[in-house]
Amino acid sequence: MHQDQRYIEGLLNNDHVIIKEIYTTFSDKIKGLVLKNNGNVDDARDVFQEALIAIHRNAQSGLVLQCPFDAYFYVVCKRKWLNMLKKNRRQEVTIHELEGYEGAEVQIEGTQMHHLQTEREDFFWQVFQDLGDKCQKLLRLGWSGLSMQDVAVKMGMTYGYARRRKTLCAQQLIEMVKKSPGFSQLKEL
């Protein structure tokens, strides 16, 4: 574990002092990266914020930093901005690296596996959101650790019906995941 794990803990605990330190230390660098690559300050703000949100989520699922936070954060921001450019399809999608960060991708290799894991999770979540409202609600409750008895009460269903319906919703979700266009790429992650 790298000593910069303190940043990850700070994000996880919503520690204002640590988060402010991250803004003070890195906001100008990320602004520089985005402005250098056809973006503006608003884009930089979105990239910075979305990168921190992604790391917060990784932190909750046990991210252990094996490299300096500086390199890790830079790469996460760079990939976010690259994805935004690709989605817009309005810009050339080659990123011009900031000076001093040319080797950042190599530095973060040990931590990268975790990043791929959350990309898989993102994919499942996207598909989940396309389920019908009732199924979403049932699975949210059913997979949150509540007993099926409690789930049935909250859903206004009988215990037996809630169980059957939950199984059908789970089945539907798995089928949607497998039919989704992103499924073949998922196998490569």
Added chain:
Amino acid sequence: MTVKEKYAMFEDYLNDELTDVQRANFERRLEQDSVLLEELAFYRETRDAISARIKWEASKKPFIQTLEGLSKAYFKSDQRARLVSLPRRSLILQVMGAAAILLLIVLVWQPWQKDLYTRYAQHPRADLTERDASSNLSTGERAFNNNEYASALDAFTQHLTDEPGDADVLLFQGICYLELDKEDNAKQNFRQLFNSAQPYKDTGAWYLGLTFLKQNTIDSTAYYLSQIRESSEYYQNAQTLLKKL
């Protein structure tokens, strides 16, 4: 075992709800059937991913509020056009220079984008309460539907003090900010929606797109519009608007 029975078995197995005999039988079957084993692993991964995400969704709100506050302080946009004084030159050069500046001003100002914003900023009616109800919410609702955005904003702000998580009111408060030219405040509301679950995520993306359009920040407009799902009510308008940008 039918497909339905298979998924019911997966659920019971992962929830530890099988009897000892049932568990032993199922595990024996898994040892003999590698396809079933693979399916169970995939089911478990999907389920674990969704559970982790649900847990995170519940805890992220205060964290995002921290970020919103700091982002405002550390990322201040400067969209004012820079005016450069011209040195004395010949008349023809001055005229050409003036024409270039005029062109630059028009390009920066982009009045046609304003029209585009007005055309697409068709806000929904606020239907938040029962008829004749008396509360901050109903006051806000009436004012909003009469386009009295300042009064509506006061009432919605009062309501959100009591119920800070009310996503519908966050949307209408955001629209009030937008119509009162307080785009930074509007973005905060719409970002909260964008970072929420569906259908609010699409609504947040649409209104962030409109806010950036109003500010002539075309790349960000395009980015948020492209985030809207095909099944969303905003999708068609978003696609049409994307083509016009």
